[in-house]
Amino acid sequence: MPAAAASPSLLLLIPAYNEERRLPPVLVEYLEHFRQYWSGPFRLVVILNGCRDNTVGVVRAAEQNYPDLAHLDFPEAIGKGGALIEGLKLAPTADLIGYVDADGATPPAAFLDLAQRAAAGQADCVIASRWIAGAQVDVAQTTGRRRASRLFHHAVEALFWMGIKDTQCGAKVMRRAAVERVQTKLRLADLAFDVNLLYSLLRAGFTIAEIPTVWTDKCGSKVAFNFRTSLNMLLSLFRLRLLYSPFNPFLKPLAPVIQWVYRRLNAPPPRTEAEARQNQPAKLRHG
Ligand SMILES: Nc1nc2c(ncn2[C@@H]2O[C@H](COP(=O)(O)OP(=O)(O)O)[C@@H](O)[C@H]2O)c(=O)[nH]1
Numbered sequence: 053m054p055a056a057a058a059s060p061s062l063l064l065l066i067p068a069y070n071e072e073r074r075l076p077p078v079l080v081e082y083l084e085h086f087r088q089y090w091s092g093p094f095r096l097v098v099i100l101n102g103c104r105d106n107t108v109g110v111v112r113a114a115e116q117n118y119p120d121l122a123h124l125d126f127p128e129a130i131g132k133g134g135a136l137i138e139g140l141k142l143a144p145t146a147d148l149i150g151y152v153d154a155d156g157a158t159p160p161a162a163f164l165d166l167a168q169r170a171a172a173g174q175a176d177c178v179i180a181s182r183w184i185a186g187a188q189v190d191v192a193q194t195t196g197r198r199r200a201s202r203l204f205h206h207a208v209e210a211l212f213w214m215g216i217k218d219t220q221c222g223a224k225v226m227r228r229a230a231v232e233r234v235q236t237k238l239r240l241a242d243l244a245f246d247v248n249l250l251y252s253l254l255r256a257g258f259t260i261a262e263i264p265t266v267w268t269d270k271c272g273s274k275v276a277f278n279f280r281t282s283l284n285m286l287l288s289l290f291r292l293r294l295l296y297s298p299f300n301p302f303l304k305p306l307a308p309v310i311q312w313v314y315r316r317l318n319a320p321p322p323r324t325e326a327e328a329r330q331n332q333p334a335k336l337r338h339g
């Protein structure tokens with residue numbers, strides 16, 4: 053993609069959990085890069101929840117130097133998906149809304165490429181992919197985790213037939229209209245959130261373009277990988293499948309049981325229909 057001048061406004065969300073070490077250099081890199089290469093208004097919002105380290109302190113310190121930086125802070129364990137659901141409520145404030153991980157696995161230039169493609173109208177949602185030709189991936193994950201993620205991919209394909217090679221890459225950009233249309237459909241707060249988002253977009257008739265990306269696995273992962281998390285993600289996929297099926301009405305009375313199972317798995321429970329309808333954004337903080 054040529055580095056075309058883009059004038060739409062861009063809101064970049066970064067979910068962060070205990071990221072006092074990995075986040076500060078990433079914030080500076082992104083803020084400097086977009087200040088230089090994004091010609092429209094740009095804002096970066098970090099969404100923290102329940103951090104037990106000083107992530108909020110490092111974000112506040114950076115906010116002193118960057119007026120384009122702000123944060124949302126939630127005390128509850130809402131999960132990465134929950135944090136993004138909250139961040140996406142800010143959609144009315146920008147033309148394009150995207151998100152990226154706090155660890156810098158996606159370099160700013162790769163995210164800029166996605167945003168420029170979205171600005172140029174290539175698709176309603178443009179996502180980074182590590183598993184299509186042209187991707188430059190530096191994988192440091194354990195064999196177990198790699199196998200689990202491939203297994204998850206096959207489960208997603210079997211249940212949803214989206215034809216997307218990499219639903220889980222943490223870098224995605226969408227047009228505001230697309231976000232606003234699917235907002236109330238976003239129910240999964242755990243790591244299956246991305247599947248929820250992509251499937252809801254496709255079901256609503258929006259287009260998704262998968263773009264080969266540059267990706268470097270970083271150490272210091274905040275995602276516990278174990279039997280519980282794998283089971284939790286598979287459960288979430290089945291739940292999403294049921295939500296979009298004629299069995300949907302049966303899910304409502306089961307809500308307390310579902311909440312109980314998620315709590316037992318130590319996972320952020322899915323949002324109820326009433327919670328998903330709450331579209332009021334939380335108060336944005338700066339400094
Ligand atoms: N707000 C919030 N962010 C989270 C949570 N869990 C993970 N994250 C963020 O999600 C992103 C991906 O996590 P990361 O540890 O890089 O995952 P991995 O590289 O796939 O092992 C990072 O920005 C994390 O800080 C959570 O419970 N809440």
Ligand SMILES: [Mg+2]
Nearest residue numbers: 153155157270
């Ligand atoms: Mg990571």
